[in-house]
Amino acid sequence: MRVDVIWNQLPQFAIGLGNTLWLCTVSTVLSLLLGALLMVPLMSRNTALRGAAQALVDAGRCIPFLLLTYLVYFALPTLGVTVDKWSAALITLVAYNTAYMAEILRAGWAHLPAGQTDAAHAFGYTGWKLFRRIIGPQVLIAVGPVIGNQLIQLIKDSAFLSIITVPELTFAANYVQSYYFVPFESFLFATLLYWALCGGVEWLVHRGERYASLVRPSNG
């Protein structure tokens, strides 16, 4: 074990980890917002619109992440949209995860008891107020852990971006291993960092659940 090499190359790993972190954070927020927007056609009463949106989401969930990366990075330019590796990375992460976030939010919403919305209507809650006070918070609490799982998936998928030379964590590990020839140590250390990242996400979800159980009565 050449721990000294890893120790000396910590700055490389730190840069990679930092890039992985901000790419994943930004794309999680964006894909959640876009996923929420996709809910409008997904929950629409118009069957054609709803079918089209659901087909789009289902198709998006069938495509492997790397293939979508290639589509964005190599095929978009032939359609006249030039992308550098950073925008390709963000576009891929956001587009890929929007489909999953939309499906997660839809499932969370669909599991709300139907009578509840009627009851809220009877109490005069409509439109935005109904969503903000009744539906929104419950959906958010219900899907919290699932979104945490998706975030972990997103962090792991982001490693594919090293193939289009985005300098994230796996790219940094590959750089260190090829430069100093410490393949086992380098990838193992990267794996441990991913482990810590995923553990961090799980901890956040756990905290969120505890907070949720404190602010709302236990009959939920």
Add this chain to the structure above:
Amino acid sequence: MLLDLLSGVATTVAVSGLAIAAGVPLGLLLALGRCAKTRVLSVACALYASLVRAAPVVTFVMLIFFGLPALGVSLDPLPAAVVALTLNTTAFNSEIWRAAIVDFPRGQQEAARAFGLTRALAFRRIVFPQIWRASLPALVNEMTLLIKASPAIAIIGVVDLTRKARQIAATTYEPLPPFLAAAVIYGVVLVILVIAARALERRLRARLGRL
């Protein structure tokens, strides 16, 4: 182009298929290890599952291919791909099997022991036939995830469907058709898998009743 892509499909299906075929029983073994009374064994199995589940498949494939030779184990790209995907899916499958084992009604196991069945026999005749059916949907879900993660093996030079599409794109300078065709093929493979699994579940339910 389509014919060219088909060789990539064969690689993707063969490598993923082998990994699934080995990973499902190995996952059960790992799950049993995690439920073992020997503390060292159960902790080691849990640690393995936790670490491997957190590792991105690309990183893990490179760890196996580039890292293992440093420990004296050299593998060619194709076997390395199969080994890496197998070790990966084993960890996820163990989680599914373990959930089914933990959920298994204790009373049944005690009844089996009361009837004089040994632990091994009770597992084979009573426990396994039931947890197998309970785990099937989750196992199939993990299979689809594995197939979607399988392009990671391209990074060590295995020409799977995604890499084949990339090669065609690079030689024809028309990336859109091969990538879209590959996307459709992945969709078809996944849909076939899911439909087959649902048909199997239906048949099991018709023959053996609800769980």
